[in-house]
Amino acid sequence: MTRILITGVNGQIGSELSERLGGLVGPENIVGLDLRPATPPYLIAHETVDITCKEAVRQVIEKYEVDTVYHMASLLSARGEMNPDQTWEVNMTGLKNILDLARGRNIKIFWPSSIAVFGPNSPKENTPQNTILDPNTMYGITKRAGELLCQYYFDKFHVDVRSVRYPGIISYKTEPGGGTTDYAVEIFYEAIRNKVYTCFVGPETRLPMMYMDDAVRAAVEIMQAEWDKVKIRTSYNLTAMSFTAEELANEIRENITEFTCNYAPDFRQEIANSWPQQIDDSRARNDWGWQHSYDLASITTEMLARLQEKLDTGTS
Ligand code: SER
Secondary structure: OOOEEEEOOOOHHHHHHHHHHHHHHOHHHEEEEEOOOOOOOOOOEEEEOOOOOHHHHHHHHHHOOOOEEEEOOOOOHHHHHHOHHHHHHHHHHHHHHHHHHHOOOOOEEEOOEEHHHOOOOOOOOOEOOOOOOOOOOHHHHHHHHHHHHHHHHHHHHOOOEEOEEEOEEEOOOOOOOOOOOOHHHHHHHHHHHOOEEEEOOOOOOEEEEEEHHHHHHHHHHHHHOOHHHOOOOOOEEOOOEEEEHHHHHHHHHHHOOOOEEEEOOOOHHHHHHHOOOOEOOHHHHHHHOOOOOOOHHHHHHHHHHHHHHHHHOOOO
């Protein structure tokens, strides 16, 4: 039986991964790790540990005889620009700690990269797997350096590490924090609560996006794929759809007619402008069979229904 460690388990993706993986292998085989204490369901144990402290992480891995790590602990792009030193430390030292601890222990790793590996010089449309990257945020730099580190540990030390470049992730259970794509989640909360949202990027801003359900399934599926199907050991381009902030607002208005969206772009606009508008993920589709399920209309109806339930029952 497998024993899975999820780092960053309190976060937007980590919290939902624990639920999905707990359903697959049983909660008694899932251990959570986060800087902040919490007792999410679907876990046998939660360890409050700083990912930059290799010794503490080693103890957790040995205590629970972990053989698989979903390494989700990370600072995101917008918060990263406010604290570049901490972003380097958490994102790079954290990843290197996990890779080092996996060496010689036969531990399999999932680690998320991001569309933030692309930069202002990358093609914006149909952005290929291999192209100019040149990220210009600290977050993007740590993701690109992290991809190369993964490739290095795979080549030199045979660490079975697998990765996808996530687009913006839309979800209702755990709110994201510190990302540039967070507007695509906040807009739903404000549409329900106040019928008005002031968006921190302009109406024309178009970015690749994905619903959480698809994002979690992608992580599980790339980990379940036969190892020789995973041909890219930096990170796979991955997407579901692309839309502008205005298209998202219009789709919400189809469901909540009185909804108004205003625009007040801040420093996050420049970050968004540096990323692709739409990416080519054909390698993921061809190599290990990636397929998305949710589009803009189905995300919108699902988000509004689930968030309404959550806000009604006071779980937010
Ligand atoms: N969602 C992330 C961010 O906005 C991108 O990977 O920072």
